[in-house]
Amino acid sequence: MTIRDIANAVGVTPTTVSNVINGNYKKVSQKTIDKVQKVIKETGYIPNKNARALVKNSSKIIGVIFPKTIEGFMQNPFHSQILTGIEKVISAKEYYLMIKSIDTYEDMYQLMQNWSVDGFVILSLIGYQLPKLEKFKDVPVVFIDTYYEELKYINIGSEDYEGEYNAADYLLEMGHESIGFISYHIDYPSVISMRLNGFKDALKNKGIPFNHSNDVLEIEEINFDDAECSNRILDFVKNKTGICVSADILAIEIMEVLKDNGYSIPDDISIIGFDNVYLSKLVNPKLTTINQDIIEKGNIAAEKLINMIEKKNNKEPNIKIPTNLVIRDSVKKINQ
């Protein structure tokens, strides 16, 4: 069933049918509009989007790009919450959602040109991976959690520095004097490196010395069956009373390792996370953490992108989602 079939059934031309479908009502008489809409309704005709995209060079498709991760695409609860936020807005605004997890930007160009994708949301990609950005010139892009000095595109981030500053400061205020920072591999600049900066400055402002090799532990992946992995953590923790972990998921796994090795939390060691994922209030002890509204982050990213697409507006400002401390049960007050 094509636009021509409808035209024949009504007794008009495809031009006229196209005009009513596209709401160009000034060009068509009310009588014709009614007839055409009636037939469309009766037949259940749906226009072919490929044909339309071909001629308009625009598809109403929004591409969402995730980094390929070890544990797999959506296994990261942070990613799935972001996607929840994005999907909600995209579907409300009647766009389509195409998803791809990529290793390199080449894969993304393909997607872009292939389908005349109208815009992209790009998640958590490391700055130095960014290619010459000129290639994007024509397609609106919104980044999420990407730090990159030369980034010419809007980024939706969080108060990473401020949040981790507050996390460390809270530990300090609770009487901890020897605290450490644990994270996944640290790229520079990145969400994690900004959080580390916040951690360092909190120490500095309280006059506590910082020594990277003693106070920072990078972990690729927690493997519960790997003694070496556990040992690195146990070793790191030995002379400390509190730990800032750069992400809740990692914090929760570290708590598991510690508990499995006889540590009691927070009595033996205090832990504070970051993100406030859904999980963090379900674990034991409930995780004290830094909250950010992840779904809202997805919402904003999608809204800004659609703004850029529809208003041809490329000067949307960067946005930082606020963070705040959520006190639960994983940090203990130390008597000084």
Added chain:
Amino acid sequence: MTIRDIANAVGVTPTTVSNVINGNYKKVSQKTIDKVQKVIKETGYIPNKNARALVKNSSKIIGVIFPKTIEGFMQNPFHSQILTGIEKVISAKEYYLMIKSIDTYEDMYQLMQNWSVDGFVILSLIGYQLPKLEKFKDVPVVFIDTYYEELKYINIGSEDYEGEYNAADYLLEMGHESIGFISYHIDYPSVISMRLNGFKDALKNKGIPFNHSNDVLEIEEINFDDAECSNRILDFVKNKTGICVSADILAIEIMEVLKDNGYSIPDDISIIGFDNVYLSKLVNPKLTTINQDIIEKGNIAAEKLINMIEKKNNKEPNIKIPTNLVIRDSVKKINQ
């Protein structure tokens, strides 16, 4: 940049370029193939997929359909694990992934016809929602976790009946004699109703009476701040020593409610879940549950669908992923 530009640059016609792009090598001399590929490489030309989809009436897009849920699209860890499995296969086979969460099937038809989607994976939809299936005749569809007698399409499910039978039987074997079943709203037939059947038959085979209104509790949604919700759970649990919960996520929330109300698990009450989501080994106590390989389920769904698309094969058999009991810390042995 179009196929015509490439043709001009090489000094051939679009027909020839199209043939080398599509691998019709018998129709082109090696010399020409080389020249065309060289220019394509140099220019970074990527064919327009919309044009191709328009003429071939096929897009290499696979649509994945999720039910709209209260908590939001990807907030359900079960859904995100399925998607992880699907995405892996789809991207390995060089298909594209379009995602939509829907309320009704109408939305799905749109997607299908709009983009000439090659096939669908449809998740967790309730049988009675299914429309007259003839509409699908032309498009391969794979269902996941859909029970429907007249389902003419392949379904990838799990051993829901067997799994819950084993869960209940395990509780019984551990000496529990008064046990209940808690789930979200029960549709018939559905994953949950099949699990309930397994629960009932386990009781029956041990000669224990079953009374629906006393032994089954349906909950729409856990609201931690709603006293009425907590009270229903506390009430239900009062005269029981063990509970089978139809899904880990729900089991974990119920444990929270019980713990908040002074229950100690498993000492005061034993809980067993279903699904073995990632979370279940991170909560306290670690949840005893029925394992199913959710990612594998996604993999299989995508593989079967692509088989159907490429082999024009509609006779793929239904598949049931096996389940098995995973004993952790949320069930206590009772002395009789």
Added chain:
DNA sequence: CTGAAAGCGCTTACAG
């Protein structure tokens, strides 16, 4: 207000 015609960028018989 309506229609004829060209064109979006491909693919595919068909002729040579």
Added chain:
DNA sequence: CTGAAAGCGCTTACAG
């Protein structure tokens, strides 16, 4: 082995 031509289903100036 190569090319001319038609067509996929739309939209969009343009003429009337």
